[in-house]
Amino acid sequence: MENRQTNFFKSKDFIDDIKQIKKEIEIDTFEKIENQKDLNLGLYGWYSICPSKELKKNKPFYFSLFDEPLLLYRDENKKVRCIKNICPHRGASFYGCSITNGEITCPYHGARFSSEGNCQNLNRITCTHIVDNNYDNYAKRIHLSQYKTLEKNNYIYVYFSRYSQTDLNIIKEEHSIINHELINNGFPEKDYAYEEVLIDFRCDWSRIIENHLDILHIFWVHGDTIPDKDVNKDVLVSFNQKIEINKKYIESIYFYKSDPKKEFIRIKYIPPGRILIYKGNPANCRYVQVLDHIPLGHNKARVIVRHYRKFLKNKFLINLLLFKETQKKIFYKIFNEDYMILKTQTYNHKSGLIKKDDIKLLGEDRMINYFWKWYKKSEDKDQPWKFNKINNNLNVYDEIILKYPPEVKRFEVINNLNIIRKTCIRYVAPLLFLMLII
Ligand code: FES
Ligand SMILES: [Fe+2]
Missing domain, CATH: 2.102.10.10 (Rieske [2Fe-2S] iron-sulphur domain)
Known part of the structure; x- marks a missing residue:
């Protein structure tokens, strides 16, 4: 018995397992975070x-x-x-x-x-x-x-x-705009058409970025909304990640642990505010989502969401299918799904209710950990909150500035009305007419 145990501890399987565990502990304790000093962009x-x-x-x-x-x-x-x-x-x-x-x-x-x-x-x-x-x-x-x-x-x-x-x-430009451009990130920009929406949240800017770097919530929160059969509430996944950090960006490629060659998605964070989400080699990518995050203020942020695609570029077809309007509806729904989570998370954070020990950043959250380290370092260095005497009870600028869903519903309502109106004109009215003459 003792002999069998000794043999087991010497076996290749056991040694491989130990190596793997050691690697995962390294990842979980984020020892490699020193690499982040390479990311030299700040909040300016x-x-x-x-x-x-x-x-x-x-x-x-x-x-x-x-x-x-x-x-x-x-x-x-x-x-x-x-x-x-x-x-x-x-x-x-x-x-x-x-x-x-x-x-x-x-x-x-x-x-x-x-x-x-x-x-x-x-x-x-x-x-x-x-x-x-x-x-x-x-x-x-x-x-x-x-x-x-x-x-x-x-x-x-x-x-x-x-x-x-x-x-x-x-004003000296310490950083060039070229980091942000699709073409300089390898995407043939002119080959794409796009739809876009603007989103306003009453929550912290950094919380929204965190949400967009958070891979697992996609399955749970947006599983019923995202039109992808691999993404739904019943799917339980874990990923291997290949992370690259350099002066200009942090990028993580997520591969299925169960099928290490199969890529799920890539997330690229280009400070201070841009995130690209896509799959595979940029040069051949059919679809890329560009998210721009705007730190309007404390508890106030905007996102510009632009979905670039290489398919469905015919204007007549886009019109006929109400593609713009239905895309917008999906975007609004997705951001509505996140909204209460982000608002309460901001409240809990700003009220000091979340202690450091209460936060568990696990294997899949490596990007988030890198982001927070970068953000805290940049906030200390750049001190962007120059106006810390802002009185939130005198939030007169909120009324002027905030205008997009989910915070202000007007554009969402208009979009829904447009869908009803156009559906009637395009489908219901001709059908009724046809029934009448029959
Ligand atoms: S405040 Fe007097 S002209 Fe503007
Ligand atoms: Fe989300």
């Missing part, structure tokens, strides 16, 4: 703020980053400007402003600003003779403060840096 950088089509002619687009109220508009050259939503005269918001020929006029005393940010009518806010005596001083102080912007692939990006500036040349 390019954020995709909205699709180009959201920014209408002569209309401001209000938003915020880390609770700093901001707005976008197009100047006289159609270039996008991102300015602080605080008038440099007496600190009013530009809410209710007018924009004419690319010049913005404050609703309080009517100060009008050129695209460069100079006040064009100082005599509107002080007596002419005072302006004449000290013009340079006024012109310098009453000047818009801006962040850098960029418009590419129908996205409007803002470069969030430590401070907005009256002179944009002062």
Whole structure:
């Protein structure tokens, strides 16, 4: 008996098992986290703020980053400007402003600003003779403060840096936009069509990113909604992961443990706010989901979801099948499924109800662990919450900024009505007509 036991402990199977367990313990204790020092992007950088089509002619687009109220508009050259939503005269918001020929006029005393940010009518806010005596001083102080912007692939990006500036040349871009672009991540961008939705959550930005890096909840929370036979509530899976971390991104490829050659999905996190979800080699990928996360503020975040596909590109067919509308309906449903979880998780976190020991990050959560380590390090380094005196009871900007589902249902209701209306026009009405003539 003793001999058999000794032989067993020396057997190849046993040694392999031990090796495997050792490897898994290493993974679970995240000893390899030092690699993360390679990820050198922080919280300052390019954020995709909205699709180009959201920014209408002569209309401001209000938003915020880390609770700093901001707005976008197009100047006289159609270039996008991102300015602080605080008038440099007496600190009013530009809410209710007018924009004419690319010049913005404050609703309080009517100060009008050129695209460069100079006040064009100082005599509107002080007596002419005072302006004449000290013009340079006024012109310098009453000047818009801006962040850098960029418009590419129908996205409007803002470069969030430590401070907005009256002179944009002062802002140094530490990170290039090319990290974010599909083409530079190996996807032949021009081969795709896409649908997109915008999502507003009253919860923490980092919690949404965590949710999108969380592979297991997909089966449980979204199992009934995601149209994939391999994803449903009854499926119990575990994965082997191949993780790559470098200066620009963290990527994990998930392979089924039961079938190690079979890939389930790839998740690529490109700081600060972009996640790509896809399967297989990017060059041949039929489908890629691009998720942009916008840290509007404490307990307030937006996601732009864009689904790129290489199939179903025919406009007539898309229209006939109500593809846009039904896709939107699915997206809204998926985010509704997450919403209460994220809200309560944020509450529990911010109220100090989740102790460190209560969090169990297990094997499948390696990406999440890497993300949190990066986030905490970046938050300490960049200090993006410059406005920590924000009074959440005075959340006047929430009313201005938040407008998308699931927080504000309007667009979801409109989409549902559109589905009913178009279904009637396309299918029910012709059918009734046919029945009548028969
Ligand atoms: S506060 Fe804007 S013009 Fe006075
Ligand atoms: Fe989710």
